[in-house]
Amino acid sequence: MNSTADKAxxxxxxxxxxxxxxxxxxxxxxxxKVLTTSRAPEEGVLTGIDLVMRQxxxxxxxxxxxxxxxxxxxxxxxxxxxxRTALIVTExxxxxxxxxxxxxxEQYDIFMDKPPPLxxxxxxxxxxxxxxxxxNVLIPLDESAVTALxxxxxxxxIEAVAVGYMHAYLDGKHERRTRDIxxxxxxxxxxxxxxxxxxxxxxYERWSTAVANAYVQPVMDSYLGRLGEQxxxxxxxxxxxLITSGGGLTTLDTAxxxxxxxxxxxxxxxxxxxxxxxxxxxxxxxxxxDMGGTTAKxxxxxxxxxxxxxxxxxxxxxxxxxxxxxxxxxxxxxxxEIGAGGGSIASVDSMARIHVGPESAGSEPGPxxxxxxxAEPTVTDANVVLGRLDPDYFAGGSIKLAxxxxxxxxxxxxxxxxxxxxxxxxxxxxxxxxxxxxxxxRVHAVERGKELQDRTLIAFGGGAPIHAARLAEKLGIRxxxxxxxAGVGSAVGFLMAPVAYEVARSRYVQLDENFDAAAxxxxxxxxxxxxxxxxHAGAPGAALVETRTADMRYRGQGHEITVTxxxxxxxxxxxxxxxxxxxxxYAATFGRVIPGLQAEIMNWTLRLAAAQAPLPPxxxxxxxxxxxxxxxxxxxxxxxxxxxxxxxYRRPDLxxxxxLAGPAVIVEDETTTIVPRSFTARINPLGCIMLEKE
Numbered sequence: 001m002n003s004t005a006d007k008a009x010x011x012x013x014x015x016x017x018x019x020x021x022x023x024x025x026x027x028x029x030x031x032x033k034v035l036t037t038s039r040a041p042e043e044g045v046l047t048g049i050d051l052v053m054r055q056x057x058x059x060x061x062x063x064x065x066x067x068x069x070x071x072x073x074x075x076x077x078x079x080x081x082x083x084r085t086a087l088i089v090t091e092x093x094x095x096x097x098x099x100x101x102x103x104x105x106e107q108y109d110i111f112m113d114k115p116p117p118l119x120x121x122x123x124x125x126x127x128x129x130x131x132x133x134x135x136n137v138l139i140p141l142d143e144s145a146v147t148a149l150x151x152x153x154x155x156x157x158i159e160a161v162a163v164g165y166m167h168a169y170l171d172g173k174h175e176r177r178t179r180d181i182x183x184x185x186x187x188x189x190x191x192x193x194x195x196x197x198x199x200x201x202x203x204y205e206r207w208s209t210a211v212a213n214a215y216v217q218p219v220m221d222s223y224l225g226r227l228g229e230q231x232x233x234x235x236x237x238x239x240x241x242l243i244t245s246g247g248g249l250t251t252l253d254t255a256x257x258x259x260x261x262x263x264x265x266x267x268x269x270x271x272x273x274x275x276x277x278x279x280x281x282x283x284x285x286x287x288x289x290d291m292g293g294t295t296a297k298x299x300x301x302x303x304x305x306x307x308x309x310x311x312x313x314x315x316x317x318x319x320x321x322x323x324x325x326x327x328x329x330x331x332x333x334x335x336x337e338i339g340a341g342g343g344s345i346a347s348v349d350s351m352a353r354i355h356v357g358p359e360s361a362g363s364e365p366g367p368x369x370x371x372x373x374x375a376e377p378t379v380t381d382a383n384v385v386l387g388r389l390d391p392d393y394f395a396g397g398s399i400k401l402a403x404x405x406x407x408x409x410x411x412x413x414x415x416x417x418x419x420x421x422x423x424x425x426x427x428x429x430x431x432x433x434x435x436x437x438x439x440x441x442r443v444h445a446v447e448r449g450k451e452l453q454d455r456t457l458i459a460f461g462g463g464a465p466i467h468a469a470r471l472a473e474k475l476g477i478r479x480x481x482x483x484x485x486a487g488v489g490s491a492v493g494f495l496m497a498p499v500a501y502e503v504a505r506s507r508y509v510q511l512d513e514n515f516d517a518a519a520x521x522x523x524x525x526x527x528x529x530x531x532x533x534x535x536h537a538g539a540p541g542a543a544l545v546e547t548r549t550a551d552m553r554y555r556g557q558g559h560e561i562t563v564t565x566x567x568x569x570x571x572x573x574x575x576x577x578x579x580x581x582x583x584x585x586y587a588a589t590f591g592r593v594i595p596g597l598q599a600e601i602m603n604w605t606l607r608l609a610a611a612q613a614p615l616p617p618x619x620x621x622x623x624x625x626x627x628x629x630x631x632x633x634x635x636x637x638x639x640x641x642x643x644x645x646x647x648x649y650r651r652p653d654l655x656x657x658x659x660l661a662g663p664a665v666i667v668e669d670e671t672t673t674i675v676p677r678s679f680t681a682r683i684n685p686l687g688c689i690m691l692e693k694e
Contacts, residue, residue, distance in 0.1 A: 007024070007025065007026050007064065008023065008024065008025045008056070008058055008062050008063050008064055009023070009024045009063070009064055009065045009066075009067065009495055010022075010023045010024075010049065010052070010053075010063055010065070010066045010067070011023075011024075011066075011067045011068075011069075011269070011491040011492065011494035011495050012045050012048065012049070012066065012067070012068045012069070012491065012494075013068075013069045013070075013266050013269060013488070013490045013491040013494065014036055014041050014044070014045065014068075014069065014070040014071055014072065014266070015036060015071060015266060015292045015293060015294060015490075016036065016071060016075075016292070016293055016294030016295065016341070016343070016360060016362050016363070017035070017036060017292060017293025017294050017341065017342065017343050017360070017362050017363045017366070018033050018034065018035060018036060018292065018293050018363065018395075018462060019033070019034050019035070019036045019037075019041075019044040019045055019048050020032075020033050020048075020487070020488035020490065020491040020670070021033075021034075021048040021049065021051075021052045021488065021491055022052075022485060022488050022491035022492045022494070022495060023052045023053070023055075023056050023058075024495050025056050025058070028056070029484075029485060029492070030052050030055045030056045031052065031485055031487070031488045031491070031492075031669070031670060032048050032051045032052040032055065032488075033048075033395050033396070033398075033462065033487060033488060033669075033670045034047050034048040034051065034395075034398070035363040035364075035366075035399075036362075036363045037363075038075070038362065038363065038364060041070065041072055041223065042223065042226050042227040042230055045068075045227060046230055046231075046234070059235070060234055060235035060236045060237070061235060061237070063236060063238045064238055065238055065239055065241065066231070066236070066238060066239070066240045066241070067241050067242075067243060067249060067494040067495065067497070068227075068240060068241070068242055068243065068494075069242070069243040069262070069265035069266045069268070069269055069490065069491075069494055070223075070242075070262060070265060070266070071265075071266060072216075072219065072220060072223055072262075073216040073219070073220055073259050073260060073262050073263050074263050074264070074314060076215070076216045076219045076220075077118070077212060077215065077216065077263075077314050077326065078314070080118075081219070082118065082160075082215035082216050082218075082219055083159035083160040083190065083214070083215055083216075083217065083218040083219060084123075084156070084157055084158055084159045084160070085118060085119050085123070085158065085159070085160045085161070085162060085211060085214050085215045086119060086123045086124070086125065086153055086156065086158045086160075086161050086162070087119045087123065087124045087125070087161075087162045087163075087164065087207070087210075087211055088124075088125050088126075088127055088146075088149065088161060088162070088163045088164070088178060089124065089125070089126055089127070089163075089164050089165065089166075089207065090126065090127065090129055090130060090164075090165045090166040091126035091127055091128045091129070092126060093126065093166065093203070094121070094124040094125065094126045095121070095124075096203055096204055096207065097117045097119065097124065097204065097207050097208060097211065098116075098117050098121065099204075100114070100204055101204065115325055115326055117208075117211070117326075118211050118212060118215045118326070119162070119211055119215075123156060123158070125149055125152075127141070127142055127145050127146055127149070127165075127178070128141075128142040128145060129141040129142060129165055129174050130165075130166060130167075131165070131166060131167040131168065131170065131171060131174070132167065133167055133170075134170065135167065135170035135171040141174040141177055141178065143177065143181060146177075146178050146181045146182065147181055147185065149182075150181075150182060150185035150186055153182075153186060153189075154186060158189070159189065159190065159218050160189065160190040160191070160192070160214040160215065160217055160218055161182060161189060161190070161191050161192070161214060162191075162192045162194070162207070162210040162211045162213070162214040162215075163175045163178050163179060163191065163192070163193050163194065163210070164193075164194035164203065164206060164207035164210050164211075165178075165194070165195075166203060168193075168194055168195040168199075168206075169194070169195060169198075169199040169200055169201055169206060169505070169506045170506070171195075172193060172194075172195025172196065172199070175193040175194065175195045175196075176193065176195075179191045179193060190214060190217040190218050190221070191214070192210050192211075192213045192214040192217065193210065194206045194207055194209070194210035196258075197209055197210050197213045197258055197260065198210065198328075198329040198330065198504075199504065199505055199506065200310075200329050200504055200505070200506045200603055201506035201508075201602060201603065202329075204327070205311070205327045205328070205329045206329060208326055208327050208328065208329075209260060209327075209328045209329045209330060212260050212314070212326060212328060213258060213259060213260035216259050216260060217256070217259055219259075220255070220256065220259035220262070221256050221259075224252065224255065224256060227240075228240060228252070239252075239538075240252050241499070241538060242254075242255035242262055242265065243262070243265040243266075243268060243269055243494050243497055244261045244262060244265060244268065244331065244500075245261055245262065245263050245264035245265055245267075245268050245312070245330060245331065245332040245333065246261070246268065246308065246330070246331030246332055246333060246500070246502050246607070247268040247269075247271065247272050247306070247308075247333050247497060247500070248497060248498055248499065248500025248501060248502070248607075248609060249497050249498065249499045249500065249538060250499070250500075250501060250534060250538065251534065251537050251538045253537075254501070254534055254537075260328060260330055261330050261331070263312065263314055263328065263330065263332075264312065264332050264333070264335075264337075266490050267290060267297040267299075267333070267335060267337065267490065268332070268333045268490075268493075268497075269489075269490035269491065269492075269493030269494045269497065270288060270290040270297065270299075270460055270461065270489050270490040270493050271288055271290075271297075271299045271301070271306040271333045271335065271493070272306075272333075272493035272494075272496050272497050273288075273458075273460060273483060273489050273490070273492050273493030273496060274286055274288035274299070274301055274306070274458040274460070274483075274493075275288075275301050275304055275305055275306050276304075276493075276496050276615055277458055277481065277483055277686070277688070278301055278304045278456075278458070279304035279614075279615055280615045280616065280617055280618050280686060281481070281618045281684070281686070281688075282617065282618070283456050283481075284302065284303055284304075285301075285302055285454055285455045285456070286300075286301040286302075286455055286456050286457075286458055287299075287300060287301075287441060287445075287452060287455045287456070287457050287458070287475070287477065288300075288301055288306070288335075288457075288458045288459075288460075289437070289441075289457055289458065289459045289460075289461075289464050289468060289471065290459075290460055290461040290464060290489065290490065291340065291341060291342070291437070291459075291461045291462070291463035291464035291466075291467060292341050292342070292461045292462055292463060293341045293342045293343045293360070293362070293363070293380075293462060293463070294339070294341040294343055294344075294360045294362060295337050295338060295339055295340065295341050295358075295360075296337070296338055296340040296341060296437050296440075296461075296463075296464075297335050297336070297337045298335060298336050298337075298338075298437065298440055298441045298444055299333060299334070299335035299336075300334075300444065300445065300448060300450055301458075302450075306333045306334070306335075307333070307334040307448070308331065308332070308333060308334060308549075308562075308607075309331075309332050309333075309334040309562070310329055310330065310331055310332070310504060310551075310562075310603075310605065311327065311328070311329060311332075312327070312328045312330060312332045313325030313326065313327055313328070314326050314328060329504075331502040331504075331605075331607070335444075336440050336441070336443070336444040338357070338358065338436060338437065338440045339357035339358020339359065339360060340356065340357050340358075340379070340433050340436050340437050340440075341357070341360060341379065341463060342367070342378065342379050342380040342383075342462060342463040343360040343361040343362055343363075343366065343367055343378050343379070343380060344356050344357035344358065344359070344360050344361075344378055344379050344433060345357065345359045345360065345361055345376045345377070345378055346376070346377045346378065346379070346382070346410075346413065346414055346429040346432070347376070347413055347414075348413065348414055348417040348418060352417070352418060354414060354418070354428045354429060354432045355432070356379065356429055356432045356433040356436060357433070357436070360378075361374045361376065361378050367379075367380040367381050367406070367409075368381050368402075368405045368406055368408070368409035369381050369384050369391070369401040369402050369403065369405050369406035369409075370399065370401065370402075371400075371401075371402045371405060374409075375409060376409060376413060377406070377409040377410045377412075377413050377414060377425075377429065378409075379429060379430070379433050379463065380406075380463075381405075381406035381409050381410055381426075381429075382406075382410060382425075382426035382427075382429035382430050383426075383430070383466055384401055384403050384406040385403075385406055385407055385410055385422055385423065385425075385426035386423065386426050386427065386430065386635070386636035387633055387634045387635040387636055387643060388466050388635065388636070388665070388672060388674055389401065389466075389672060390633065390667065390672075391403045393667060395669070395670065396669030396670065397669075407422050410422055410425045410426050410429070411425065414426075414428060414429060423636060423641070423642070423643070424641070426636070427636060427638065427641070430467070430470075433467070434467050434470050434471050434474060435474065437467070437471055438471055438474040438475055441471075441475060442475070448589070449588060449589050449590075449591070452475050452476065452477060453475070453476040453477065455477055456477070456479045456480070456481055457471065457472045457475070457477050457479070457480045457481070458480075458481045458482075458483065459471075459480055459481070459482050459486065460482065460483055460486040460487075460489025460490075460492075461486070461487070461489055461490070461671075462487050462670060462671050463671070464482075464486065464489075464671075465482045465486055465487075465666075465671045465672060465673040465674070465689075466671070466672055466673070466674050467674075468480045468482065468673075468674075468691070469662075469674060469675065469676045469679050469691050470638075470674075470676065472691075472693070473676075473678075473693070478692065478693040479690065479691070479692050479693070480679075480689075480690070480691035480692075481684075481688050481689070481690055481691075482673055482688060482689040482691070483686075483687075483688050484686065484687035484688060485670075486668075486670070486671055486673075487668065487669065487670020487671035488670050498539075498545075498609040498610045498611075498612050499535050499538035499539040499542070499609065499610040500535065500607060500608065500609035500610065501530075501531045501534040501535050501607070501608055502531070502605060502606070502607040502608075503527040503528075503530050503531050503605070503606050503607075503608075504527075504603055504604065504605045504606075505523055505526075505527060505603065505604050505605075506602060506603050506604075507519075507520075507523055507601075507603075507604060508600065508601070508602060509600065509601040510555075510598065510600045510601075511575050511578055511579050511582075511598065511599045511600060511601065512575075512598060515572065515574075515575040517569075517570040517571045517572055517574055520570050520604070521569050521570055523604060524548065524604070524606060527604070527606040528546065528606055528608065531606060531607070531608035532544070532608060535608050535609070535610055538610070539610035542610035542611060543610070543611040544608050544609065544610060544611065545608070545609045545610075545611050546567070546606065546607070546608055547564075547606070547607040547608075547609075548564075548565040548567075548604070548605065548606050548607075549562050549563060549564050549565060549604075549605045549607075550562070550563050550565055550578070550601045550603065550604050550605070551563075551601065551602045551603035551604075551605075552578075552582045552585075552599055552600065552601050552602070553599070553600060553602065554586075554594055554597040554598070554599060554600075555597060555598045555599070555600050556597070560602050560603070561582075561585055561586060561589055562585075562605075563578075563581050563582050563585045564581070564585075565578070565581070566581075578599070578601075579599055582599045583599075618684060618685055618686050619685040620685070621657070621682070621684055621685065622656055622657035622685070623657060624657065624658075624659035624682065625655070625657045625658050625659065626658075626659065626660075627649065627653070627654060627655075627658045627659075627660060629647030629648055629649050629664070630648060630649060630650050630653065631647075631648040632645050632646065632647055632648060633645070633646060633648050633665055634646075635663060635665060635674075637663065637677070638676075639677065644663070646663045646664055646665060647660075647664050647665070648664070648665045648666075648667060649664060649665070649666045649667070650666075650667055650668070651666050651667065651668040651673075651689070652668065654666070654683045654689075655683060656683050656684060656685045656686075656687065657682075657683065658682065658683040659680060659681070659682045659683075660675070660680070660681050661675075661680050661681075662675035662676045662677050662678065662679045662680065662681065663675060663676060663677045664681065666681065666689060673689055673691075675691060678693055678694060679691045679692060679693055679694065680692055680694055
């Protein structure tokens with residue numbers, strides 16, 4: 001193997017419609033986009049790997065590393081295609097998982113459907129045991145009751161078991177003993193402990209996370225096993241890492257143990273790409289916009305870092321409304337995700353309103369223009385009608401689009417009901433999906449006390465560069481950045497992710513004169529040891545970067561805010577510093593502090609990552625240079641409401657410093673960038689397209 005090939009690394013991102021691949025070979029990058037094979041995701045992955053390896057002229061032995069992100073865990077939960085799972089809880093609490101928060105996420109809808117739990121009531125079992133709120137044993141574990149459950153679980157055909165006891169986040173010894181007993185009588189069964197997957201206070205979220213992990217564990221283990229075996233048969237002997245929803249790489253063993261941490265792995269890669277680009281270009285405030293075939297993801301990035309959270313909902317039932325999904329307590333990059341992708345289906349309701357999404361045509365059958373049996377109009381069909389996509393050069397020419405089918409679908413489902421011509425119907429679909437995304441961004445920003453107008457929009461994914469400029473106009477944003485390799489942006493982001501792991505613990509601490517610094521230091525030492533074991537397994541000998549946070553609130557409040565903690569050991573004087581940090585974060589979120597109230601800490605979090613070399617800064621922008629188009633195309637002009645001829649440029653032909661005025665189209669293999677009349681496009685020294693509103 002030569003020294004250049006030593007650096008070859010491959011990233012694979014499975015989306016709802018496309019599987020994206022990016023291969024890094026020294027300074028070169030190769031990419032591919034293939035349709036996702038939902039029935040057997042590894043088939044699409046292997047097809048894409050073969051394609052991108054041929055492009056790079058590499059053999060399996062030349063690859064040093066594979067990084068993989070997948071929606072398989074998410075899809076298994078959404079489609080209810082996980083393992084047959086049982087839940088074992090403290091006696092008297094088997095209905096907690098169904099009672100949830102005991103509130104209505106949609107107050108006035110009398111037909112509101114709550115998401116059913118992943119485990120039905122007849123597969124939830126109570127066992128006599130109890131710890132108190134300090135971890136002391138009130139009632140010892142009834143081991144004979146656990147033993148008696150084994151034949152019942154076997155008879156019910158159970159494939160996975162989640163164990164969640166009251167206050168087990170303080171001490172998981174009863175859960176561990178339950179696992180030992182079940183493993184003895186049911187060897188090979190998948191067992192998830194709430195004290196390991198989510199050792200945090202509040203039993204509903206902890207048990208919901210444990211159940212979800214157990215539910216997808218056999219599915220993920222089977223998939224990763226099949227993929228690993230197929231790669232081995234093809235001669236790939238390099239390590240395989242998984243990207244987590246928190247934006248770090250983790251080992252295959254950890255991913256198999258905690259597959260629920262992979263739920264938002266794909267979108268996390270895109271946020272990493274946008275954050276890295278923001279640091280390189282010196283941009284303090286960014287709104288990242290990732291639009292693929294099924295969903296659109298929007299993330300706020302400040303000072304080169306995306307916001308993180310430990311709460312997430314999956315499989316929302318009610319138009320993506322908060323509270324209508326299954327809550328998970330896992331490390332995630334905080335973002336809003338809506339059903340607004342290229343495959344999102346458009347329709348007209350009884351009040352003559354156009355609706356787009358969240359239902360998607362996916363890859364099977366796909367949009368009508370794919371010619372694979374889809375008959376309903378999608379955003380992709382609308383873009384074909386509007387001239388934004390070239391039917392002969394979609395996905396680098398690997399997928400030929402049927403423009404006549406797109407026209408027919410838009411006309412039948414949108415044009416005819418509203419008495420609009422094909423262009424007006426397609427433009428209506430486009431405007432609605434862009435307004436949906438703009439509204440989601442506004443709400444996301446307001447909920448976090450952020451402004452949007454002074455941000456730079458960084459757009460990536462197959463659909464984002466098409467809609468980015470119009471979305472920016474709706475949000476009052478004047479600059480858009482489209483990175484190199486935008487069409488496979490999340491996969492490119494995977495290549496930038498560090499090996500990392502996050503650990504959380506619930507320990508109640510009051511910030512008063514009884515603050516116990518030694519206990520907090522001991523807790524963080526325990527958490528660091530756990531994180532180090534995972535990170536060193538993936539990056540032996542690497543220098544480590546530690547980040548610590550705490551979930552804090554005023555006494556009497558029901559929920560917390562996350563506060564970044566200073567580095568180093570704590571002592572008695574740290575109490576005042578923690579109070580000041582909390583009040584600053586509280587004021588930034590709510591615009592005020594509450595005088596005279598005591599602060600307290602509920603949860604502590606430690607994230608450990610392998611250190612990475614800083615990205616080189618972007619050189620100064622060169623003087624504008626003109627460029628000649630390679631072709632022309634009919635493109636819809638929203639101002640004139642008609643098609644007009646505009647120049648078409650190939651992105652590989654555009655050197656840094658190139659400048660061109662809109663309206664124009666910039667094409668590349670995995671996406672297309674639309675430059676409206678009011679924007680000028682420039683290529684910066686990193687190869688990014690900068691769209692600036694004149």
